[in-house]
Amino acid sequence: MRLLSSSKKLPGWRELPIGIMNVNPGSSVNYDVASWRTFRPVIDQSKCTKCSLCWVYCPDAAVEIKKVDGGEVFEINYKFCKGCGICESVCPIKAIKMVEEVA
Amino acid sequence: MAQAQVQVKRLPLAGYEAAAHAVKMADVDVIAAYPITPQTNIVEELATMVANGELDAEYVHVESEHSAISAVVGASLTGARVFTATSSQGLALMHEILFITATARAPVVMAVVNRALSGPINIWNDHSDAMAERDTGWIQLWALNAQEVFDTILQAYRIAEDNSVLLPVMVNLDGYILGHTVEAVELPDEKLVKDFVPSRPLQNRLSLKTCYTVGVMGNPDYYYEMKYQAIDALERSADVIKKVGEEFGEVFGRRYKPLDLYYVEDAEALLISMGSTAGTALAAVKRMRKRGEKVGLVRIWMYRPFPVKELRDVLKGVKAVGVVDRATCPGAIGGPVFADIATLFSNDREKPLLRDFIAGLGGRDIRIEDFEYMLNKTLEAAKTGIVDKICDYVGLRW
Amino acid sequence: MAQLFKNLKELPREEYLASGHRMCPGCMSALAVRLILKATKGNTIVVTPTGCLEVATTTYPDTAWRVPWVHIAFENAGSVASGVEAALKALNRKGKTDEKPHVIAIGGDGGTADIGFQALSGLLERWHDVVYICYDNEAYMNTGIQRSSVTPYGASTTTTPAGKKSIGKPTRKKDLVAVAVAHGIPYAATAIPSYPLDLVNKVVKAMEVEGPAFIHVLCPCPPGWRFPEKLAVEVGKLAVQTGLWPLYEVVNGEYKLTVPVPKRKPVEEYLKLQGRFKHLTQKEIAEIQRYADELAKKFGLGPVG
Numbered sequence: 001m002r003l004l005s006s007s008k009k010l011p012g013w014r015e016l017p018i019g020i021m022n023v024n025p026g027s028s029v030n031y032d033v034a035s036w037r038t039f040r041p042v043i044d045q046s047k048c049t050k051c052s053l054c055w056v057y058c059p060d061a062a063v064e065i066k067k068v069d070g071g072e073v074f075e076i077n078y079k080f081c082k083g084c085g086i087c088e089s090v091c092p093i094k095a096i097k098m099v100e101e102v103a
Numbered sequence: 104m105a106q107a108q109v110q111v112k113r114l115p116l117a118g119y120e121a122a123a124h125a126v127k128m129a130d131v132d133v134i135a136a137y138p139i140t141p142q143t144n145i146v147e148e149l150a151t152m153v154a155n156g157e158l159d160a161e162y163v164h165v166e167s168e169h170s171a172i173s174a175v176v177g178a179s180l181t182g183a184r185v186f187t188a189t190s191s192q193g194l195a196l197m198h199e200i201l202f203i204t205a206t207a208r209a210p211v212v213m214a215v216v217n218r219a220l221s222g223p224i225n226i227w228n229d230h231s232d233a234m235a236e237r238d239t240g241w242i243q244l245w246a247l248n249a250q251e252v253f254d255t256i257l258q259a260y261r262i263a264e265d266n267s268v269l270l271p272v273m274v275n276l277d278g279y280i281l282g283h284t285v286e287a288v289e290l291p292d293e294k295l296v297k298d299f300v301p302s303r304p305l306q307n308r309l310s311l312k313t314c315y316t317v318g319v320m321g322n323p324d325y326y327y328e329m330k331y332q333a334i335d336a337l338e339r340s341a342d343v344i345k346k347v348g349e350e351f352g353e354v355f356g357r358r359y360k361p362l363d364l365y366y367v368e369d370a371e372a373l374l375i376s377m378g379s380t381a382g383t384a385l386a387a388v389k390r391m392r393k394r395g396e397k398v399g400l401v402r403i404w405m406y407r408p409f410p411v412k413e414l415r416d417v418l419k420g421v422k423a424v425g426v427v428d429r430a431t432c433p434g435a436i437g438g439p440v441f442a443d444i445a446t447l448f449s450n451d452r453e454k455p456l457l458r459d460f461i462a463g464l465g466g467r468d469i470r471i472e473d474f475e476y477m478l479n480k481t482l483e484a485a486k487t488g489i490v491d492k493i494c495d496y497v498g499l500r501w
Numbered sequence: 502m503a504q505l506f507k508n509l510k511e512l513p514r515e516e517y518l519a520s521g522h523r524m525c526p527g528c529m530s531a532l533a534v535r536l537i538l539k540a541t542k543g544n545t546i547v548v549t550p551t552g553c554l555e556v557a558t559t560t561y562p563d564t565a566w567r568v569p570w571v572h573i574a575f576e577n578a579g580s581v582a583s584g585v586e587a588a589l590k591a592l593n594r595k596g597k598t599d600e601k602p603h604v605i606a607i608g609g610d611g612g613t614a615d616i617g618f619q620a621l622s623g624l625l626e627r628w629h630d631v632v633y634i635c636y637d638n639e640a641y642m643n644t645g646i647q648r649s650s651v652t653p654y655g656a657s658t659t660t661t662p663a664g665k666k667s668i669g670k671p672t673r674k675k676d677l678v679a680v681a682v683a684h685g686i687p688y689a690a691t692a693i694p695s696y697p698l699d700l701v702n703k704v705v706k707a708m709e710v711e712g713p714a715f716i717h718v719l720c721p722c723p724p725g726w727r728f729p730e731k732l733a734v735e736v737g738k739l740a741v742q743t744g745l746w747p748l749y750e751v752v753n754g755e756y757k758l759t760v761p762v763p764k765r766k767p768v769e770e771y772l773k774l775q776g777r778f779k780h781l782t783q784k785e786i787a788e789i790q791r792y793a794d795e796l797a798k799k800f801g802l803g804p805v806g
Contacts, residue, residue, distance in 0.1 A: 059526075169620075
């Protein structure tokens, strides 16, 4: 919940959509969940076999598949990662390591 | 307007049949209702119409009234024109969803066949069921007779679906008295009705085109504004209700206004009543007028939003006003309508004396003689300037 | 015939549950919903009752949903979904729309097995073309880990806390699939996000049937079951491998195991990872083992080995 003391002015009643609706699908991407984590996953790309299990099992869709020359690479989007560690747990060849988040 | 080939039928119909005919003519898409006496006949009539192919609608046989209102809200948000009906305990069971229906701005039309709230359990008419829901944010209209039941339901769709309103409408009809009494009802030409209540435009609130999220969580930083939107809409709906009532008069010959006034011009004492009760009250007024007593009657058709301006205009200058309440507010001074009337002049120096008459609870008959008593007591207050009893339980066996 | 996914790489890349939602780290309900939506390819209207999912994905002004979504109240996902389905049917028939998304209700165990039980039954009996998916984290997690009728025997929750006079919840987990099957519906199944291919293919089959379908998805909950977040998928696998959560489907009343378990692990391997069971003595653990043995017999799972 945004603090009422926040300097950003919140919309007035005329500016909100009617009918208890949110008309911006997927607007949650603007919400900061990165600050939740105390550990962050690091993928050793040299070991990665692109099995895609980290991408399948991430509850937050924080593993992204990027197209590069010669194929695809799996990368962590640190904006969305909450640091749960599931990716490290499910990686079959231990290519992902959870390291302590630095300030 | 061409007079040729206008198909008007005049039929002996009970209130429930009139309601079903209106719903059929409005060409609703989804009906979801649960049986409860004395509403049952409406839903049975509609089921027959669907079964015969007279009405093309999905009929959802829900397993409770809570599910009935939930289903029609879901259907309404998907873009369907919907209808449901209930009474008493059924309406009470819907309670939590009624508030949501209003802030979700779902244009649901519901017929409430007014019946006393339990306990003790009672299937007869009073207004306690609808009165318990007067703060839900729904528009509330009160029918006088079977013709009004038909007319009001048609208007309800126009009002509810108006783009500046988009609020649910509760059409109240007194159980048994209105619901089951047969009267002459004029069913207008279907083409005229179709022009008056055209097909509802899809608003794509639940649609792949928009992918909206409906029914969000509103924390303290948003709840207030979201709630106020619906309050503002309810207040502004009064203009639309009046416009629709006027247009209805132009098209069908019967004009509807927030208030119906009888013998008010020189009245020293007035009674305020709602629903079919007003019919009997009028008989008492006429009797007393014949005797030279200066009494009158105000019937409220549009109860929510409360017709503040219209009531102030007619009550200003009247010496005493008696309010007929067919419901109670235990622990408060008088009944619910009395509470609303009492706020009208709260900041004025000059105001009418007020007397509340609770009557007709649980279907207890209110006779013409009872209304004469109420009018006489109100006249007495007007003449003496004293109100001996602010809340009078008429017809109670002491 | 429905086009089933042959392997996980065939899952659509689109994310219909956007990142930035406020479900807990490691939440298997969030994973389940993310996978379920991929199975729909976005061609759906989702109905959700009050609960973890609803609250954590739609706190205004943020919404994680990239499909049309509606929430009305706690106990009426079944009836709201019935209304949405009826509306689509009527509007299509009357030529007012041509949209035909799948109506999918996704409700928690509280909103499905308890307060929403009646509405669920009504939906199933009336034969609405709706898929009802229960994401089961085995308690009222959103309000702080209170027991529900599908909380398992022996689990410590805030309303069935373990204590000198209590072993946790004294009654068994209610069998929701049996209730659904009792309505004679064409498709019902159990699933778990730890077996994602099995889960998404069940969603595909459920969407395909004409009539109601019910899927009961077990979703391990790190804060509620008290285990480290990174073990969420592992805990789910153990639920299946101990026989406590057999993965099966019921097609027109016929039961079929979809994930065989040729050799079961002893239940202790599953229980010992979770703080909600740490108070159990050998007596209760034996009771839970007996329950697993019963399920193994019923569904044709292998012996403990």
